[in-house]
Amino acid sequence: MNKESIKSAILVILVVISLFFTWNMWSLEPTYEKFEGETLFESVPIDDDAQRKMYEVITPQQLFIHSGNKHYSTINDSYAKSLWKEMQNWEYSNQKGLSKQDFEEIVSGTNIARLELRFFDEIPIETFQSMVKWKDETSSLFTFDRIYLRVVEENEIQKVFFVSASEKEIVEASVNNLDANVFVSDLFSKREQFQPYFVFQAGEDNEILLPENQLKVNNFQYFTEIIDDEKFKDALFSKPRIVKQDVNSTRNRYTDATRELNIYQAQHLVKFANPTLSISNSVDAFTLFQQSFNYLNDHGGWTDEYALFDINESVQEVSMIMSIDSIPVIESMESKYGPTMITQRWGQNEIANYTRPSYQLIHSISDDSTALMSGRMVEEFIKNNQQINASQIYNIFIAYELGSSDKEQIVSVSPVWCIKLKDGTLMKIRDILEQTEGDENGVE
CATH class of the missing domain: 2.60.40 (Immunoglobulin-like)
Known part of the structure; x- marks a missing residue:
């Protein structure tokens, strides 16, 4: 066999091999069995519809x-x-x-x-x-x-x-x-x-407006719904597939070796943290709120009505408070059910600590009204109470107090007079009255 014949034979063999591999490539049907059950997306919002405008x-x-x-x-x-x-x-x-x-x-x-x-x-x-x-x-x-x-x-x-x-x-x-x-x-x-109001001078430069007369404010009872732990895991971790779970008697713990999610069922409390972050690189109030707002929008965290309550640049923290009919909701210390605020603390432009309720209010099942003491009575109470320094008061307002009821999934919501001090402390007039063994309790 001469050289030309050998070359032709080798060429034919190469063409046949090429055709064989080409046919296999086009006819191959890859199996996806090992991907079944795995999401193609990483984090998933708690609620796709829970978006808010600023x-x-x-x-x-x-x-x-x-x-x-x-x-x-x-x-x-x-x-x-x-x-x-x-x-x-x-x-x-x-x-x-x-x-x-x-x-x-x-x-x-x-x-x-x-x-x-x-x-x-x-x-x-x-x-x-x-x-x-x-x-x-x-x-x-x-x-x-x-x-x-x-x-x-x-x-x-x-x-x-x-x-x-x-x-x-x-x-x-x-x-x-x-x-x-x-x-x-x-x-x-x-x-x-509208109702007539008057000016209460709280300190030298702080004029607070209070109602002249009693105000009737609605009471409510709400059904609550507990948000599934997996929803928080899937929404808050960037790669939920690699997250490990650890369950004990007090909490459900999830971690990806850097961040940690703890869900306390009895307290209806969620805590998410990245302990590796510090707040050394602080940002201004505008940026701080913007990234907090975007963070909640991105993971569908607006599970109830929430309003901006506080921006604290010194600790890089933003707080949103639950609200009903634009009245802020505070938690009860006596019949504690769970938190009513969403708090975000930031470090190096990433979330460092995030705490929030693990529940949401569904709908009210009953309501009546309560007559709160008039603003004049609030003024008199503050002036005659040595526990309160009027110059340290930032605001006085009506809030809803949320507490547990005798039924597990139902919470009670009742109005109270609330004082916010300049350091951010919240005080209920009813609690102060009870501590001083007064006969009045802020409700008439």
């Missing part, structure tokens, strides 16, 4: 209307909600800071008709600017806990005043919507339908 989380605590020396408000949250939602559609411009004299006139002036929205805590104006159409450059240095809207004539430009009560600073903006002043004026005209 204005639904940053919400006013209460609406007040000021007319001369008269003050009005209501615990019906529909008015504050409608105003706040309307404000999201306005276009703001001509931002400018005002003087201390302007501050006194806007906040305390008796010759100005105005609406006021008060919030639980100081909010970065940069956060508000990110929520709306704001023409001017954003400012990261100013925070506010009140908004005032002056009542003006129909042909005048609506002004909005962002106020920091503690720093006595004020920023003014103009609204470029023709119907904004009509909306404000219409709401102002409804003031006589």
